[in-house]
Amino acid sequence: MTEMGVDIKRLLHAKEEYEYSNPIYPGDVLDVTFAVDSMRDGALAMVAFKSTYKRAGETVLVAKMTII
Numbered sequence: 543m544t545e546m547g548v549d550i551k552r553l554l555h556a557k558e559e560y561e562y563s564n565p566i567y568p569g570d571v572l573d574v575t576f577a578v579d580s581m582r583d584g585a586l587a588m589v590a591f592k593s594t595y596k597r598a599g600e601t602v603l604v605a606k607m608t609i610i
Contacts, residue, residue: 554610556588564602572597579606586610 544550566572572595579592588610595603 556608556610558605558607560606561604562602563604564597564600566595566597566602570597570602572602 574596575594577592577594579590580588581590582588588608590606590608593603593605593607594601595605
């Protein structure tokens with residue numbers, strides 16, 4: 543976050559959710575795609591991130607996080 547110019551002292555973690563579509567086991571090799579899902583500017587700027595985890599091309603987990 544600091545590399546993007548975000549003052550982490552003023553950061554608030556708003557919510558986080560996980561959607562598992564298949565079990566994940568120790569030793570699994572996962573590929574992850576990380577993206578900004580949405581942004582809102584203003585007095586309370588909000589950014590939602592989405593991470594998609596895949597094993598052998600099949601999605602096993604989608605993680606979403608919103609910060610203010």
